[in-house]
Amino acid sequence: MGLFNKILGNASQVSGEKLEEKYGRLLMDEEQVELGFELLRDTFMFTNKRLILIDVQGFTGSKREYKSLPYKSISRFSLETAGTFDLDAELKIWVSSEETPSISKKFNKSIDVYEVQKYLAGKVS
Numbered sequence: 631m632g633l634f635n636k637i638l639g640n641a642s643q644v645s646g647e648k649l650e651e652k653y654g655r656l657l658m659d660e661e662q663v664e665l666g667f668e669l670l671r672d673t674f675m676f677t678n679k680r681l682i683l684i685d686v687q688g689f690t691g692s693k694r695e696y697k698s699l700p701y702k703s704i705s706r707f708s709l710e711t712a713g714t715f716d717l718d719a720e721l722k723i724w725v726s727s728e729e730t731p732s733i734s735k736k737f738n739k740s741i742d743v744y745e746v747q748k749y750l751a752g753k754v755s
Contacts (some may be wrong), residue, residue: 643741644673663744665749674735679700707747719737
């Protein structure tokens with residue numbers, strides 16, 4: 631089911647240690663990955679200082695865009711839980727005063743989305 635979820639775009643959790651090993655060059659001094667998730671090719675990490683999104687682009691995946699969002703720039707977020715026929719939950723994040731969310735990520739049912747929103751609420755408030 632893991633590959634099927636990735637193909638559908640659902641995020642699966644990855645350890646902070648693994649992400650720090652892979653993306654350590656992106657981290658500032660004393661910055662640590664506290665939560666991390668991978669999609670089929672993309673990754674997003676919640677650190678103790680910011681949210682980092684890694685968007686793998688192109689056919690070969692050699693081109694990457696790294697987005698850094700300090701928690702103070704997140705104005706609001708929403709969580710849509712999975713339903714009976716819905717296989718995934720969705721987290722949407724708005725930056726500053728945007729009308730539409732800048733970030734929208736889907737989680738499969740194996741991820742406790744309430745813990746993800748609790749973590750984000752603690753960083754944003």
